[in-house]
Amino acid sequence: MEAVRLPAAGVNAAERFTTRVTANHRLSAKAFELTLVKPLHFDFSAGQRLRLEFDGVQRDYSIASAPAEADLRLCIRQVEGGRLSEHLARAGADVRLAFSGPFGYFTFRTSSHPAVFVATGTGIAPFCAMAGSGVCGFTLLHGVETAADLYYRDFLQARATAYVACLSASPPGGPAHFPGRVTDYLQNRLEPRTYDFYLCGRQDMIRDTTLLVDAQFPGSLVYTETFY
Secondary structure (H helix, E strand, O other), rough: EEEEEOOOOOOOHHHHEEEEEEEEEOOOOOOOEEEOOOOOOOOOOEEEEEEEEEEEEEEEEEOOOOOOEEEEEEEOOOOOOOOOHHHHHHHHOEEEEEEEEEEEOOOOOHHHHHHOEEEHHHHHHHHHHHHHHHOOOOEEEHHHHHHOOOOOOHHHOOEEEEEEEEEEEOOOOOOEEOOOOOHHHHHOOOOOOOOEEEEEEHHHHHHHHHHHHHOOOOOOOOOOEEOO
């Protein structure tokens, strides 16, 4: 396995914009989708993120919408007591926000190797942007606790060669559901060969998956985006 180390995105390279909320849609008890006006001249690549600002607090969120879409959509986990996520969860239409961006290098790269997308929770967002921009034929593992947290399942399932919902806290809910973590599926179910792995989610998942890829899928590349 070769871990691909990409240059860090610097703040000075990004522009600052203002926007407003046009819709706030609850995805589950834990997450919601915020739709924002896309400012003129804000360009980004599928998989990149932006940095929202409010009351002195800044948080990075991957963009779930494709670059060609008219609006910006963010898939946000509501953190209890979180200074920004709690505010955004209550934000109604026409609430104004500031953000900077785009940031990051977590973008899809054409390759002769099959792509395996691995997400936990709201880490599914950049894969929605990639799929919306025309990427298809990938294997996607989405690790969540219950089926209620499988955001964008129908959209992604239609574009994936294989879509596997990895449910860690409930029994399987259908033939496409795997009762366990994404690392359990990779270790026991994924055919051994060389892949391009794209990992987005919590730091412990990325660490454990990278070690597993090193042990079981030699020659594979790993691209990562960590959610904190």
